[in-house]
Amino acid sequence: MHRHAYEGQCAAESSRHTVAMSPIRNPRLTLFALALGTFAIGTGEFGSNGIIQLFSADLDVSIPVATHAVTAYAFGVVIGSPAITLLAARVNRRALLLGLVVLFLVGNGLSAVAPNITLLVVFRFIAGSVQGAFFGAGAVVAAYVYGPGRGGKAFATVMGGLTVATIFGSPLGTFIGQNAGWRAMYWAVVVVGLLAGAALVAWLPRTDDLRGTSIASELGALQRLNVWLMVTVAALGISSIFAVYTFIGPFVTDAARRDAALIPIALAVFGLGMAAGNYVGGRVADRYEHRGLIWGYGGVLALLVLIGVAGGNLAILLPCLFGVGATMMFAIPTIQVRLTGLAPDAPTLMGALNLAALNLANSLGAIGGAITLDAGWGTLSTVWAGFVLTTAGLLLYAATVARLRTAPVPVHA
Template sequence: MQQTAYDQQCKAEEHRHTTATTAIRHRGHTLFALALGTFAIGTGEFGSNGIIQLFSSSLGVSLPVATYAITAYAFGVVIGSPAITLLAARVNRRSLLLGLMALFLAGNLLSALAPNIVLLAVFRFITGSVQGAYFGAGAVVAGYVYGPGKGGKAFATVMGGLTIATIAGAPLGTYIGQTAGWRATYWTVVALGVLAALALFAWVPRTDDLRGGSVARELGALRRPAVWLMVGVAALGISSIFAVYTFIGPFVTDAAGQDASLIPIALTVFGVGMTVGNYLGGRVADRFESRGIVCGYAGVLVLLVLIGLFGSNVALLLPALFGVGATMMFAIPTVQVRLTGFAPDAPTLMGALNLAALNLANSLGAIGGAFTLDAGWGTLSTVWAGFVLTSAGLILYTVAISQVSRAAASIPVTE
């Protein structure tokens, strides 16, 4: 009897070892599938910004009312993603990713069919609720195939699909919307989502190593002050990227006096910077505790000053836009590694909170920029709003870092 149990245990261990070895061997396929999913998600998110005037006109609402659909998506990320992560705490991460892609497909399909702005906003909320949960679960799977000590690189790989979407996916979605109607943009996102779902089904390993945990353990992470401090550091610090990205169009045409045809090029330059920064930031995050955040935030502050003072010169503006995208994305993988370090028992939820913080940053940056513009301080004044917010994030991080680390260390991990 004992020998039989021992043999079964040996077989189980051998099977687990074989599965892990196979996962590592097919690492490239798995990582591609995860990034394809975030590319589809990013295309839907950023592509919506490019067609807002189209569905505003089609649905017979003003532009401010049409922005409710964009805001609803952000609320989906901030509220819906953590909720889904908690509800699906026990679900295997592979199954969770497939379920999330199914919900993503449903949300975009319904968005393509929405008859009015109210339902479109509801469907965008549903779609947004996928994003943070997908990034959290995707980072866990990427970390599994990379192996221990590569959390930053894993998160950067998953985030890579989103940054590439700013270069290729969003312009493509906008072009399709302009030529075939705004609904065609969402049908295109559905097609990308189907491809991503098939890739995930084929290439994400089936293994108990990706099983979920208890809801209590996930909730326990939310009781740690260190976690919320890091969310605050992310939401404040990263907001400057959106105080710039949101207003690139006016920067190019109003401040620099260039033709509107340069706006797509400026957006692409910014997206390339994000992609480069994300790649480098993932490697730094695994080697240094704080360098990614401190260097990223400090670097973007310098660039914001340059844009604020000399952004009317397009020869300086374009390289500075690249730099803002690169330096800020350089920090984000370190935010994820630090969050996961403060709550190692809830990595999926930490990924969802990181994305929620990014969407809060989106709102803060846009609101701060709108405030300076309404005050009549000029087109480039939005960067000063970003400067104040990122400075606050950097101060919070440098002042609270020792207290945060002690708080995290003093709270035992819940089994």
């Protein structure tokens, strides 16, 4: 399969406009609005990881039970986002994005007032149902701005807001939670969401070029085995991010035996790695078919071993956190380009499935880490759960790569 199959759909979505020739009056502001939206989403998602210990104590549940709120968010993305994408298949991408912002505000506002872990789990599911659909629709709008042949860069731009959230949003949210209570973190997310909504209203283009597609077209993509193989590769491989990120707090305080005040710094270091990996990975994805994924997965496996063996040393832990974030994000744009190449007639759904895979990985990583902790294998044992899952993803990709390369892609007028 041609590695730039995404170009065909980008051409249809963008009417073959580039940034310089875009009919959008302020294309960079459009891209900024999209990134601000994903920044708000990322702050809510990753900020939850940084306050697990806080709401665990306040709601009187153990940390493994508290991780159910994280996994519920992930299942919201896995189940809710593809469902929303299908139901809204015919909706203009602008209207879809604005509707998703409203649902995002509802989910996080309710999270801020949740009286117990059960309702917090429900409200995190609602908030999570926004994410994949927003990233999928946002990638289509970014492709409209960038033009054909730059699908990896378009998706990396949308993902850029999420990576910035890991640098600034999540650490700041954790700081707010530590000093004003974990509920204040979710109210801060609501405020950022309101700002993102205002930016989207102001700068998203009003054009029929961003109209939706038929439900039949989207459903047809779900019937392709290659799509599901790629989703499985993504879900297994990326899980190691969350076998690390979910437990950064305990890594710092329990394994490295440092003050909790260092947790936001560790989160920011991880986020810097994600931003760097995403930036480079978007460009690699547009040039090479497989390198982004193979190099990304291979690199993170080596780093997981190092954390598992020597992560109790903060001087080793922090560079490894940067490396894990960088190598995994390096792979994600390639996954998006591969998915969209396998189903170029359903780009929004493929974006939603990519984020669904990422958040299924969130669940797998958190569950795997919780299992190793419950087994009494030690704080750093969570990385070995990630190692097993990423290895499985890399092996599956190696076993199916020939099939993925030769898979026919439907041609549409």
